[in-house]
Amino acid sequence: MAVIGTFGSFTAARLGIYASQSSLNVTGNNIANINTRGYTRQRADLVSLHSDGNIRYANSYNLNIGYGVLVDGISQLRDPFLDIRYRDENASVGAFEARLKGLQQLSAVLDEVGMGKGEFGIIEAQFNDFTKQLQNLLNRVGEPEYDTTVRSSAESLVRFFNDYADALTRVKDNQLKDLKADVGKVNTILEEIRALNVQIRDAGIYGDKALELRDQRNVLIDDLSSYIKIDVRYDEEKLDEFTSVERINITLANSGNPPIKLIQGIYGTQLSMPEMAAARNPDYDPSDPRCNRYISQESDLANGKIVYTNSEREALRDDNNDIIWNNAAGEATLNALGYTGTLDQQFEEKFGQYLQLDADGNIVGYTFNAEDATQVNNAKEKADDNRLWMSFEPLVDEKGRFMRDQYGKEITESVDLGDNALYGSLQSKRELLTEEGEFASEDDIKFDPNANIKRGIPYYQRALDALARKFADSFNQANTGTDANGDPDYKPVFLGYKTETGPDGVERYKLNDDCELVDGTGYEQLIQDIAAEKNITEDEAKDYLQRTDVSDLSAELQNQVKTAQKDHLGERGHGEEITGGGILFSVSGDSNDITDKDGKGITAANISISKDWSVGSVRILSSKKNNILDNTTANDNIFHMIELMSEKMNYTADDIKDIVPDAAEGNRTYFEGSFQQRLADINTILSTDQETTTIQYSSFERKALSLENQRQSVSGVDLNDEATSMMMFQKSYAAACQLMTTLDSMLDKLINGTIR
Numbered sequence: 166m167a168v169i170g171t172f173g174s175f176t177a178a179r180l181g182i183y184a185s186q187s188s189l190n191v192t193g194n195n196i197a198n199i200n201t202r203g204y205t206r207q208r209a210d211l212v213s214l215h216s217d218g219n220i221r222y223a224n225s226y227n228l229n230i231g232y233g234v235l236v237d238g239i240s241q242l243r244d245p246f247l248d249i250r251y252r253d254e255n256a257s258v259g260a261f262e263a264r265l266k267g268l269q270q271l272s273a274v275l276d277e278v279g280m281g282k283g284e285f286g287i288i289e290a291q292f293n294d295f296t297k298q299l300q301n302l303l304n305r306v307g308e309p310e311y312d313t314t315v316r317s318s319a320e321s322l323v324r325f326f327n328d329y330a331d332a333l334t335r336v337k338d339n340q341l342k343d344l345k346a347d348v349g350k351v352n353t354i355l356e357e358i359r360a361l362n363v364q365i366r367d368a369g370i371y372g373d374k375a376l377e378l379r380d381q382r383n384v385l386i387d388d389l390s391s392y393i394k395i396d397v398r399y400d401e402e403k404l405d406e407f408t409s410v411e412r413i414n415i416t417l418a419n420s421g422n423p424p425i426k427l428i429q430g431i432y433g434t435q436l437s438m439p440e441m442a443a444a445r446n447p448d449y450d451p452s453d454p455r456c457n458r459y460i461s462q463e464s465d466l467a468n469g470k471i472v473y474t475n476s477e478r479e480a481l482r483d484d485n486n487d488i489i490w491n492n493a494a495g496e497a498t499l500n501a502l503g504y505t506g507t508l509d510q511q512f513e514e515k516f517g518q519y520l521q522l523d524a525d526g527n528i529v530g531y532t533f534n535a536e537d538a539t540q541v542n543n544a545k546e547k548a549d550d551n552r553l554w555m556s557f558e559p560l561v562d563e564k565g566r567f568m569r570d571q572y573g574k575e576i577t578e579s580v581d582l583g584d585n586a587l588y589g590s591l592q593s594k595r596e597l598l599t600e601e602g603e604f605a606s607e608d609d610i611k612f613d614p615n616a617n618i619k620r621g622i623p624y625y626q627r628a629l630d631a632l633a634r635k636f637a638d639s640f641n642q643a644n645t646g647t648d649a650n651g652d653p654d655y656k657p658v659f660l661g662y663k664t665e666t667g668p669d670g671v672e673r674y675k676l677n678d679d680c681e682l683v684d685g686t687g688y689e690q691l692i693q694d695i696a697a698e699k700n701i702t703e704d705e706a707k708d709y710l711q712r713t714d715v716s717d718l719s720a721e722l723q724n725q726v727k728t729a730q731k732d733h734l735g736e737r738g739h740g741e742e743i744t745g746g747g748i749l750f751s752v753s754g755d756s757n758d759i760t761d762k763d764g765k766g767i768t769a770a771n772i773s774i775s776k777d778w779s780v781g782s783v784r785i786l787s788s789k790k791n792n793i794l795d796n797t798t799a800n801d802n803i804f805h806m807i808e809l810m811s812e813k814m815n816y817t818a819d820d821i822k823d824i825v826p827d828a829a830e831g832n833r834t835y836f837e838g839s840f841q842q843r844l845a846d847i848n849t850i851l852s853t854d855q856e857t858t859t860i861q862y863s864s865f866e867r868k869a870l871s872l873e874n875q876r877q878s879v880s881g882v883d884l885n886d887e888a889t890s891m892m893m894f895q896k897s898y899a900a901a902c903q904l905m906t907t908l909d910s911m912l913d914k915l916i917n918g919t920i921r
Contacts, residue, residue: 174908177214177233181901184211184234188894191239192887199882203384205241206882207376212237241376247876248383252390252397254869256418256589259391261862263590267340267597268855271625274332275848286848288329291322292841296810299785303803306787315785316778323750323772326633330626330770337598337622341546344553344594345438347392351591352435354389358382359433362413363563366402366431369410386415394418394588395427402430417557417586425557425580432560432568437579440545442554443538444520445581446531447611451475454510456518458533460489462572466504475518475533478574518581553595555582584613597621602628603835604818606827617829620854628847629769631820636840637750637767639809641759643802644746644786691725698722746786746802751775757783765823811839 188209198204214232275286298315305311361382368375386397395415402412416424427434450456457473459480464472473491474480480488483502489495491512499508517531519538532538542548557580560568567575587595600621601609609616695706698719709715715726748757752766754773760766777783786802816836818828825831836846 173232175905177231178901178905178908180214180233180235181904182898184209184236185894185898185901187236189891189898192890192894195882196884196887196891199884199887201380203380203387204882205243205376205380205383205880207239207241210237210240211235239374239376241379242880244876244879247872247879248397251869251872251876252387252395253418254865254872255387255390256394257865258862258869259590260588260593261858261865263593264597265855265858265862267336267594267622268851268858270336270339271333271622271851272855274329274336275625275851288322288325288844289841291318291325292810292844294318295322296807299803299807299810302785303800303807306800306803309781309784312784316774319749320774323633323774326629326769326772329629330768333622333626333629334770337626338546340594340598340622341544341551344591344598345544347591347594348436348438348555351389351392354385354392355427355433355435358385358389358413358415358428359431360563361385362428362433363431366410366412370404370408382413389415390589392589392591396424418588420586425582425586426560427557429560429568431562434560435558436555437558438544438553438555440543441540442543442552443535444522444541445552445554445612446516446518446520447608449516449518453516454491454508455513456516457491458512459491460495460499466499466502469504469506471504471506471508476578478570478572478576478578551598553599555587555591555595556580557582584616598623600624601825603830603833604821604825604828606825607829608827610829620850625847625851626769627818627821627825628843630824631816631818632840632843632847633769633772634767634821635814635816635843637759637772639814640749640806643806643809644749644783691722694722695726747777747783748775749778749783749785754779760823766821768821768824810841813838813842814840816843 188211191207191209195206212235214235295315295318298311298318302308302311302315361378365375365378365382368378386395389395394417396418398414398416400412400414401409403409412430413428414426414430415428416426418424426432454473457475459474459477461472461474461479462481463474463479464470464481477488482488483498487498489498491508493511496508496511499506515531518533519531519535520528521530521532521537522539522541523529541552542550543552543554545551559577559579562568567577570576584595585592596619598621600616600619600623602620602624603617604624604627605616605619613619692703692706692710695701695709695718696703699706699709699717709718709726715723718726748759750767751757751759751773752761752768752771753776755776757775757777761771775783785806787800788802814837815834817832817834818825819831822828822831836843838846
């Protein structure tokens, strides 16, 4: 337009002063908040003031000059793309940081790893000591003090197993408490974001951008992104035909289409992880039509499109407002409404979302209602079978009112989260508490196809249990089991008995007064054969079954007598033992039982020295040869026990089937080696996992730090930049003031000078 009027120039100068002053105020605010966490650098948005009018009498000498400058608003310098990238990386940082901390706690327990890959540790050293004590016993059969040293070494070994098992349980309990605390933190963050959204929305209605509130919200969103992976998007919420305000939408990343909503404007959800939860059906798949009870309103019958749903709220209804089911009756209803096709797959009850179980855990029914399902341990302290299933509650506003769908109906359903729905620190802690690796069940693998290669605390507990069980079973069998010829029925209790010399000068085994030979297959005939060969009575022939020297009998009868002596004298309670075999390791130090009251066998937590071994009633069995009476100084069984320490054995999940009855690959060998090699393998797995996690954590941390630096280069306050801006706006302020002075001088000259 034309040159502004004389007094219009004062307006331009005045606006320049205002703009410079506002810019200086913004710069001062930036400097004041240079150390404020989450503060985003602000900028005064300046626009040139102009008029939309046209010049009525324009000519080539008129110049178009504006009216000055206006402060259009205050904006933040922020790059949304960098925010997205940073939050994605932050989720990975949270995931690997949580996992690394958990693995470090495990390493603090299994200190074989704490000293490096496969290096000697406490249990490793005790295995070596146990072997050494067996070697000392090898050439000192029958000397009680050497049996005692073996027992003392074994007592130390089982205590270490017990201590490790107890420590792993404590780590698991602490991790569960930590996870519960994190769930509470996530809920607090979600609640605070929802509350801030209400304030920002109210401010937006009155035209205020509420920049400081947005900064607080961004900090909370950054914090949330370390617990779970999220997507953050903005849209406009229409308030009426003419008014709308900005709305934030936070959803769970990679949760399908439509995604699971965490925040939508003034509505927010809460994360739930109850102590008890409905047993879920591993075969339930919401994308499978057979798992959906209803025909959805999204269906387009006119074009033959059928969409399925399991939500009653989303179900299609007929003219009588009755729900149309995904079954034959529903198909008939659709046909009546004009749909002439057929349903490819129909709802089957066995695909219900939840399970109904009997007392033994067998499936007796399926249901879509969580209230009707069997409740199982989910996040219960001290429970060994927690599932740690989570769900998101329905979205509500600050007054607890439910959000409505596009049909105007309240959304009141909770959203169950699958085993892999989350990503971040919550997921890592869940997996540390639930994953069993090679001991994973079929259901575990259905919930998570990679469950059999993920190893958390339960895996190390099971691995340690399997090692303790293999060790105990091997030595119990060696001290009680099959003989040298592999006879599984031979279970000697004692190697020999004290003897006494009878009145006739013949040395006999000392038997209790109430201990008599039991007639049975072969015994009666043997007595008759001895009587016939020696020409004695049958009562006198029975005496030969107690004699230590039967060399006056024929070779055939000698073998038969010795076999009879073995069968008879091997019974517990006959005579007074010198050295003997029996159960070495039990589930309790005050019993000889290898199973507890619940029928579960030896584990790392309960392995103990048997009661009889602890009091000396049972000792290390030195030999298992059939002719035990002629081999009281034999040591072949001790040598066998020494060999057990280096023998390669197969490890399968079925080894502890009483503890893990449902392992998917129970009979598959997951390791072959000695006890110490298995221990080293456990430690190596942990060490490798920790090393790999450390590398990944460091990588993601560096990426996140780099992205944060990039964000700060855009959004952060730089003192040098602000000092430059301050000088620039100070000069512009001074210049505007000088312009005002100059205009005043010109006007004074024009008015007063012209009059003269």
